[in-house]
Amino acid sequence: MSAPATAAPPTSAGGSAPREPRRRDRNAYGWPARAFSLPAVVVVAVLLYLPFLWTTWISLTEYDGLGSPEWVGLDNYRAMFDDANFLTSLRNTLIWVAGTITVPVALGLLIAMLSHGLRFGAWLRLPFLLPYAISGVAVGIVWVFVLQNGGGLSQALDTFGLPGADTRWLLDAPMNTVVMIGAAAWQQTGVNALLFVIGLQSIPREPIEAARLDGASGWRMFRHMYWPMLRPLTTVVVGLGLVASLKTFDIVWIMTQGGPGRNSETLAVTMYEETFVNSAYGSGSAVAVFLSAVTFLAAITYLRRQLSTERTV
C-alpha cells in the first residue's frame, strides 16, 4: 500500500474541532526530507561543529600536540588575561577594528559619491579596485618594500626633503599597526567604493529629484537623502569590515610576523603563535575560542542594532 499524498489532520479523541497541526507534522515528506538533508548536516557537523567543540575542549587542557591533553579547567583563560602579550594583541585588534571600519569605508564612500553620475566614473574607480585583485599576502610583501627602513616611503620623503624619512614605520608600536591598517585600506577601499556605487545606483531617482527641486544639494543632499538610503548597504560593508578586522592575520604575519617582540600581534596572530610556534595548543585554543566568541557577539550585536534601527526608520 502506498502512502497517502498528504497526511490527514489529526483529530481529538472527543471529536471536537480539529487543532492546528503541530509544525513538525506539516511536512508530509518528514523522513525523506531529513534523509536528504543528512549529507549536508554531516558535512556541517564534521567540518564546523566538531572542530569548534574540539577546540573548545583543547582550550580547557594543557596540550603540546604530543601524548594526551591534560585537563586544566579555565587556567588557560586566566593565564591569557594575565599575559601582557595577549593584552597588547587585544589592543592592536581594537585598533584594527576601529581603523578598518572607518578608513576604507569612509574612503570607499567618498570615491563612490565623487564618481557617481560622472561620465567616466567607472574609469575613475578602476585604479582603486585593482588592489583587490591581489592576495593579502602579496599586498603585505609589496608594502614591506614601501615601509621598511630605507624603503620606498623613506626614500621618497628623503628625496623631497620632507620630515619622517627616518621613521621606523614597521618597528615601533603602535605605528606599525597603524601603517598596516593603511596597507589593508589600500586594498579594501576599491571594493567598498564599488559596493557603494551599486547602492547608489539602486536608489530610486524620484526622491532624489524631488529633493533637488526643493533646493537640496551638496552636503545637505548627502546627509538627508543619500546617507539614509545607503544605510542598508553601509550596514553590510561595515559588518563585513568588522568581522574581517577581528580576524586579521595574513597582512600582519607577512609584514611583521607580529613583532618586533610581539608588539604588532593581533588576536589571530597570537592564536597562531601560541599554537604552532610555541606548541601550546591549549593556550592557542583559548585565544581561538575567545576570538570566535568576540567575533560572533560583535557581528550579532552590530547587525541586530542596525537592523532594528532600520525597521524603526
Added chain:
Amino acid sequence: MRMRHSAVLAAVAGSALVLAACGGGDDDDTEGSAGPGMINFYTDKGAWEPQFLEVSDVSELSLGLGLDFTGYSDADQYSAFIRQSFRTNEKPDLFTWHTGSELEDLVAEDLLAPTTDIWESAISDGNVPEALREHFTVGDEQYCVPMNAAYWVMYYNKPLFEQYGLAEPTSWTELMTVADTLLANGVTPFYETNILFSFVWFQTLLAGTDPDLYNALSNGEASYTDPGIVEVMEQWRTMLETGYFGDPGDQTTPQDQLKNGTVAMINFGTFLSGQLNSVSMVSGTDYDFFVIPNANAELPQTSLIFETGPMCTAKDAENETSALQYAEWWMSEEAQTTWANARGDVSFNPKALVQDQALAELNEQSAGDDYLLLERYFEATPTPVLTAALDGFGAFVTNPGDPMPILETIQAEADAYWSEQG
C-alpha cells in the same frame, strides 16, 4: 513507501560518500607508503631538496634505499605536522627535528626508535666524535642521528675588507677596530635581525665572555638576571647604540645583504656558505670567514658555537627497520662526504672529505684543544624559555634600552619551566 526507502537509501549513500571522502585509507592499503626501497623522509628544510636527493642517489646505489622527500618551508607548520602525524598510522620513517627539549618531548611520549646500537658502531668506527653523543642522549639511550653539523663563525665580504685594508681579527679588540674602521667609512659592520636569529649576538657575547655561565643558563643553574648576563646585555646595547649593526627589520636575506655590501660581516652558521654560493659568491674570493674571538681575552679556549640537527625515526613507523638502516648509513664517510659537499658545509664525520678548503680547515681545527665547543643557544635553551628570549631579544635589538625588563620576563619563563622539571 518504495519512494521513501529510495530517498533514505540515496541520502545514506550520500552521507557514506561524504564520510568516505573525509576518512583516510585503511591499514591494508599502500597509501602513504614510499614504495619498495624508498623511505618517507620529512624535513622543514624544503630548500635543501636538491642536496638531499643528491645523497639519495648515492644511497640508492650503495644501500638500495632512497629518500622519498617531503620538504616544508615553514618550520612552524612542519612542527605541527610531525606532532600530529604521531596520532595517525602514517608515522614518519625519517624526519628532521631539534635536539634539547624538543627531542626530550618526543622521547617522553615514547615516540622515537632508539639508535643506541647505531651510535656505538659509529663511534667505534670513528664516524662521529664521542662528544656529540650527549646531545642525542635522553636517559640511558640515544635517539636519532646527526643530520648535519654547523659552526657559528663570522662571514665577511672580502672585497670590502680589502678596500679598507682590513685583516681577519684574532682578538676582540681587533674585531672592534675593524668595526670602527668600517663604520668610519660609512659601512655597517654587522648583520642583525629581530626575527628568529635575534639570539645570535647574545650567544656570541656570553659564550665568549663566560662559557660556564652560558652552560649554567642553559640548564637552569643560572638566572637571566645574574650580573654576568646583565653585563653582556649592556655590552650588546653599547654596540647597538654605537651603530655597529644593520637594520634589524630588514627582510633582505643575509646572503644578499653580504653580497650587496649592506653589511660587511655576518655572524652565522657555516650553512651560510651554501646560501652564499647560491647567490654566486665564491668562497675565498667574494667571501670568507673567521672564528669569532672571545670577548674575554683571558679565557684559555676560544668558544665556538656548534649546532647539530637530528634525523629521527618514529617508533613503529611503516619502514622503521629500513629507516634505521638508512640512519646508520647517513653517518658513514660516504654519506657525509656527499652531503657536506652537496650542501657546501662542514660535517660531523671527521673522515668526510670536505672540498671547501676553509670549511675543511675549520672542521679539523674545531677538534683541537684550542676550541671549546658550545651548543647553540637555540637548541640549548628549553622551548618556552627560548620563545620568550627570542621575543625579548627581537625587541631589544629594535629598541635598545634597559635590558632588565626583558631579562626578568625571560627569567619568569625559565622559573616556570625549571620548577616543572623538578
